[in-house]
Amino acid sequence: MPVEQERILPLNAAAPRADAAYVLYWTQMNRRVPSNHALVHAAELASAAKLPLLVYEGLTCTYRAANDRIHTFMLENVPGFEAAVKALGAGYFFHLRRTPQDANDVLYRLASRALCVVTDDYPTFIASGHNRSVPAKLDIPYIAVDSSCVVPMSRQDKRNYGAYTIRPRIHRDLPRFFVPCPEPSLNRKWDDALLPAGLPQRTRVTPENIPALVAECAIDHSVKPSLSYTGGYATARKHLDIFVEEKLNRYAKDRNEPSRHATSDLSPWLHFGHISSLEVALAARDYAKGNRFTADEFLEELIVRRELAFNFARFTEFPETLDVLPDWCKKTLAVHAEDEREVVYTYEQFENAETHDRLWNACQRELLLRGKIHGYYRMYWGKKVMEWSRTHAEALEIMIRLHDIYALDGRDPNTYTNILWCFGLHDRPWGERPVFGQLRYMSGDGMKRKTDTEAYIKEIAFLERSGKDSFKIAV
Ligand SMILES: Cc1cc2nc3c(=O)[nH]c(=O)nc-3n(C[C@H](O)[C@H](O)[C@H](O)COP(=O)(O)OP(=O)(O)OC[C@H]3O[C@@H](n4cnc5c(N)ncnc54)[C@H](O)[C@@H]3O)c2cc1C
Structure with missing residues (x-):
């Protein structure tokens, strides 16, 4: 069964290379073999042309807020991914760009012998920028494939107002798309002799050498x-x-x-x-x-x-600004822009979990130590950054910055959408109050009433004290 057409997005009009040695799959966001439509489509193109498949994965030091946490998590995936790619009979080339002076043209060098480049369709951060800028620089087809969503993103032709508008559309499409991804299959085996000359040395990653x-x-x-x-x-x-x-x-x-x-x-x-x-x-x-x-x-x-x-x-080119909010949110925020804040914290005070609120500080410590916050308290965390920042725009900036640096699930469509949810996106007007205007408010008392805040505060304090997560799942 071929990959559904709705997942496949050709991003330039170049013709395939006549004397190609392989098909190149550039894995930017779907760094896996199981259930990866982009990899399957690349394998389909390779098999149709009786060519082998090469998978290229890069990791650069130049992305915003690059740090040990994010690098480690990404590198931990590499050995298993490499083994799974090789088990398919495909080639795998990984390059770690350690400094800005290191080669930055590996993709173009690898593309110089490829029939076409297949990559991941992804709407935020580096991949979306690459998918805008790279296709025009190549003389071969550049095809982005959506394996991020169950129902392909292309099934929606415009920005939806909220869950209530997208839900029926998604449910309508589930019978077609909520089915297992086909298995990739290749009819030619990879041989490293096919790699072009002039490549930088590939980086070997093992579980042991990741810290180094x-x-x-x-x-x-x-x-x-x-x-x-x-x-x-x-x-x-x-x-x-x-x-x-x-x-x-x-x-x-x-x-x-x-x-x-x-x-x-x-x-x-x-x-x-x-x-x-x-x-x-x-x-x-x-x-x-x-x-x-x-x-x-x-x-x-x-x-x-x-x-x-x-x-x-x-459908939102720059999701990191309040300008993209619906009109009712912008209006109510403008009315309350100058409202006096009862307390105001700086970025550093938020970062170091130094507010007056024990629950908020525990949420922030969970972000610092685990790299994400529980979903329910994350709403509270966001609403309070909004309440205790000098301006609404500064609150947005603080939340995005804290996510960029500490969240393992940050820079995601979910990051921007949910941070903007704190400012009313995909929500509805509520009662009027200072600072929030008509935006939904969340209170510490509400959290105490509805959840066991003390158990959570204790759990996070233990995590901080011991450096051990009692809830970590051992593998
Ligand atoms: C201020 C704020 C910031 C957030 N930042 C992020 C972020 O950077 N990255 C991120 O993935 N999520 C973010 N979320 C949404 C949500 O909090 C997380 O997806 C969820 O907590 C992840 O934990 P989980 O995997 O245990 O979720 P589960 O409850 O197990 O849900 C499974 C999956 O469903 C999706 N999901 C769950 N809740 C939501 C939601 N409200 N909106 C969209 N998708 C959802 C996620 O992919 C999640 O992994 C944020 C929410 C808020 C309020």
Whole structure:
């Protein structure tokens, strides 16, 4: 079964190379073999042309806020990914650009012998920039494939107003797209002799040499790896299996109680494409069906809410500003722009978890130590940054910066969409109040009433004190 046409987006009009040696798959966001439509499409093109497939993966030191945490998580995926690519009979070339002086043209060198370049369709951060700028610089086809979403992003022709508008469209399309991704298959084996001359040395990554490789990179070494999450498909799959078997049946009831650990914690792996949302969704649906319950609440978050975020990012060129908010949000924010704030914190005070609020500080420490915040408290975290910042625009900047630096699931369509949700995106007007205007408000008392804040504060204090996460899933 071929990859659905709706996932495939040709981004230039160049003709395939006549004397090509291989098809090149440039993995930017879907760094995995299982359930990867882009890889499958690249393999289809290779097999049709009776050529082998080469997978290229790069990691540069030059992305915004590059640091040990993000580099480590990404490198942890490499050995397993390389082995899986090779098991298919494809080639794998990994290049770590340690300093800005290192070669930055590996893609173009590899493309010089390729029939075409296949890559990942992704609406934010580096990949979206590459997919805008690279196609015109190549003399061969450049094709982006959407393997980020269950229902391809191209099925939505405009920005949706909210979950209520996208939900029926997604549900209408699920019977077609909520099916397992085909397996990649190749009819020619890769041979390293096909690599073009003049390439920089490929970087060998093993689980043992990752700390040394990270130390060699010109990045921020002050942001330590997550205490809780290790990159790679195997770890993601283990989290998924434990989630469906032990937590999914209580997700609907307990997902907003952080101390019960009822959510999947899969967002870091989903962000880096170590596992696909389609694989996660199928596993959840099938396990629930086999055990006579439904996974509806989980699938609503994973498919409808997540794909609403991708839809927003796809149709919003600069999602890092308040200008992209709906008019009612901009109006109410303008009316309350000058409201006096009861307390105001600086970026550094937020970063160091130095507010007057113990729950907020615990949320921030969870971000510092684990690299994400529980979803329910993350809403509270965001609303309070808004309430305690000098201006609304400064609050947005602070939240994005903290995500860029510390969140393993940051820079994602979900990051911008959900941070902007704090400013009213995809929400509705509520009662008028200072600073927030008509935006939804969240209070510390509400959190105390609805959740066991003390259990969470204790858990995070232990994490900080011991440097050990009692909830870490060992692999
Ligand atoms: C201020 C703020 C910032 C956020 N920043 C991010 C971010 O940087 N990256 C990120 O992935 N999510 C972000 N979220 C959304 C949400 O908090 C996380 O997706 C969720 O907490 C991840 O934990 P989990 O994997 O255990 O989620 P689960 O509850 O297990 O859900 C499974 C998956 O569904 C998706 N999902 C869950 N909740 C949402 C939601 N509200 N909107 C869209 N998709 C959702 C995620 O991909 C998640 O991994 C943010 C929310 C807020 C309020």
